[in-house]
Amino acid sequence: MKRLLRTLYGEPPLHLTVLLTSFVLCGYALARLLAGDWWAVLQWLVGAALVHDLVLVPLYAGADWLFHRVVCGRRPRSRARTALVLHVRVPAFVSLLLLLVHWPLISQAAGRRYRAATLLAPDVFLGRWLLITAVLFTVSGLLLALRTWRARRRPGSAEVLPSADVPVGTGRPARHRS
Amino acid sequence: MRVLPPSSAGPWRSPLRGPWLTSVLGMVLLVGIPVLFVTGLLSYAAYNPDLSPVNDKTPDKGLLGLYLFSWPTHPYWLYRLTQGIHVTFGIMLVPVLLAKLWSVVPKLFALPPLRSVGHALERLSLLLLVGGGLFEFTTGLLNVQLDYVFPGSFYPLHFYGAWVFLGAVLAHVALRLPAALRAIRTLDLRAELRTPTVRTRPEPADAGGLVPGRPAEPTMSRRGALGMVGLGSAALFLVTAGQSVGGPLRRTALLAPHGRAPGSGPNGFPVNKTAAAARVGLRDTGAGWRLTVRGNGHTVRLTLDELRRLPQHGSSLPIACVEGWSTGDQYWEGVRLRDLAALVGHHADAPDVFVESVQPAGSFRAVALRANQVGDPRSLLALRVGGADLSLDHGRPARVIVPNAPGVMNTKWVRRLTFGSTDVGERT
Numbered sequence: 001m002k003r004l005l006r007t008l009y010g011e012p013p014l015h016l017t018v019l020l021t022s023f024v025l026c027g028y029a030l031a032r033l034l035a036g037d038w039w040a041v042l043q044w045l046v047g048a049a050l051v052h053d054l055v056l057v058p059l060y061a062g063a064d065w066l067f068h069r070v071v072c073g074r075r076p077r078s079r080a081r082t083a084l085v086l087h088v089r090v091p092a093f094v095s096l097l098l099l100l101v102h103w104p105l106i107s108q109a110a111g112r113r114y115r116a117a118t119l120l121a122p123d124v125f126l127g128r129w130l131l132i133t134a135v136l137f138t139v140s141g142l143l144l145a146l147r148t149w150r151a152r153r154r155p156g157s158a159e160v161l162p163s164a165d166v167p168v169g170t171g172r173p174a175r176h177r178s
Numbered sequence: 179m180r181v182l183p184p185s186s187a188g189p190w191r192s193p194l195r196g197p198w199l200t201s202v203l204g205m206v207l208l209v210g211i212p213v214l215f216v217t218g219l220l221s222y223a224a225y226n227p228d229l230s231p232v233n234d235k236t237p238d239k240g241l242l243g244l245y246l247f248s249w250p251t252h253p254y255w256l257y258r259l260t261q262g263i264h265v266t267f268g269i270m271l272v273p274v275l276l277a278k279l280w281s282v283v284p285k286l287f288a289l290p291p292l293r294s295v296g297h298a299l300e301r302l303s304l305l306l307l308v309g310g311g312l313f314e315f316t317t318g319l320l321n322v323q324l325d326y327v328f329p330g331s332f333y334p335l336h337f338y339g340a341w342v343f344l345g346a347v348l349a350h351v352a353l354r355l356p357a358a359l360r361a362i363r364t365l366d367l368r369a370e371l372r373t374p375t376v377r378t379r380p381e382p383a384d385a386g387g388l389v390p391g392r393p394a395e396p397t398m399s400r401r402g403a404l405g406m407v408g409l410g411s412a413a414l415f416l417v418t419a420g421q422s423v424g425g426p427l428r429r430t431a432l433l434a435p436h437g438r439a440p441g442s443g444p445n446g447f448p449v450n451k452t453a454a455a456a457r458v459g460l461r462d463t464g465a466g467w468r469l470t471v472r473g474n475g476h477t478v479r480l481t482l483d484e485l486r487r488l489p490q491h492g493s494s495l496p497i498a499c500v501e502g503w504s505t506g507d508q509y510w511e512g513v514r515l516r517d518l519a520a521l522v523g524h525h526a527d528a529p530d531v532f533v534e535s536v537q538p539a540g541s542f543r544a545v546a547l548r549a550n551q552v553g554d555p556r557s558l559l560a561l562r563v564g565g566a567d568l569s570l571d572h573g574r575p576a577r578v579i580v581p582n583a584p585g586v587m588n589t590k591w592v593r594r595l596t597f598g599s600t601d602v603g604e605r606t
Binding site for chain 2: 008009010011015016018019021022023024025026028029030032033035036037040041043044045046048049052053057061068076077079082085086089090093094097098100101102104105106109110113114116117118119120125128129132
């Protein structure tokens, strides 16, 4: 019996028990969630997953890949260029994260309602976000400059910062993964 | 046959992906999501939805409301704390959730898409997990920023959506926790936090296909990746949390909806339903305003001056909104709700009360308060705040203020209190 289930189902019996139990709870709540405009809610539920997986992830992963390619080109192991990628990637990540989370306020999507409800001006958020972004990139740039300067002061430490002109495979210590 | 070979090609080549990283992020969510769920359920209970249809935006909740209890008035800051945590933690978990989803994205495109009936059911469950999770985070983020583009009322969407998400989370934890605990022991977290990029190696090949077969050169360490996620959470905390602290720190919440106060002076604290938006004017609240107090078959009508001649009491209480922002304690002065109950014969035991506003339309223009809220000596029909008369936007001439109640339960521009009743037209 167990083997038959395994053959037909492809997973252990516990797997089936867990999922069916979960579907009971999900179904009970889903029936209520979909009691109103069920089609629109379903679009939001499934659409959220699809937009994230098929649009957002390829978009940011692709942008990161492209930027990395442009900066590092044919010298993917140049530590100086990798550092540059990092010092753009991190502030860009934080900035875009803030933009994503606070998009309704920054875009003033509900600006009139916001003003009517809170008596506050809705048009300050874009400027603030730009300012935060500028600060993030400035700090990151200063840290990069400091890093480069400190590495240059230690000549011969190619391990820390090999010359960007050294071709792939010649400037790296042997213990690095090739 | 069930073990897939690691994806040898394909676009997912990050050397950081692997069961260990996914498990570390999963553990953060395993702590964070229950915190969000519990604080969310507390917020739901804080409305006393089982007391009256006017408090209840989810009348078909059925078994999902079984846990409900009378919302206490002690400690008076509890809702401020739990709802501040719910919203602030929820915002801080966004980068963790996104990183977790990034770490498992190769599985979405794994081939064959459906290996067996069991695999198909699990993928359906994962759709509920990812869709439900993103739905909860999205509706929450939109609601706290007053952008009501979601399809329906926020309360049922976010409440029922939370249970769908929870059902999928429970299955995911039951099926994946053992493997996650094994994966987390494959690398030493402390050693990993000391490993720089140059010494970062891919995790050993795994059955799930997370570790790429042909990994790219690392451009950052796992320490760096986790640090970047943590930095994202910290940044979100810094631009948000101040709105739940108030005082001078409010201004630090640069991107939060209530990072500013609309004015100065006693009535300068934040507001979220203005008189203009509620279409309440001087016509309804001026010299012609009367407070009607009903109960026990009696009806008493009071002018504002008559209210002022009743014994006045003070209490220091915050305003704490379901949207997570709050104010520090404000000093309210007015008439105790239980003294008003005594006016219509409820002397010993304060009953429930049905509170109605002059606000002509909209949610929460009427609410029901439970006996424990009415009986608390700090519960007032407030006429003054911070030593000044209430401003129109804060509920002039009279508003309810109850310890530990969500902001919307503290009805503004009160016109009628019906003691011993919890619904429109109910006879006492």
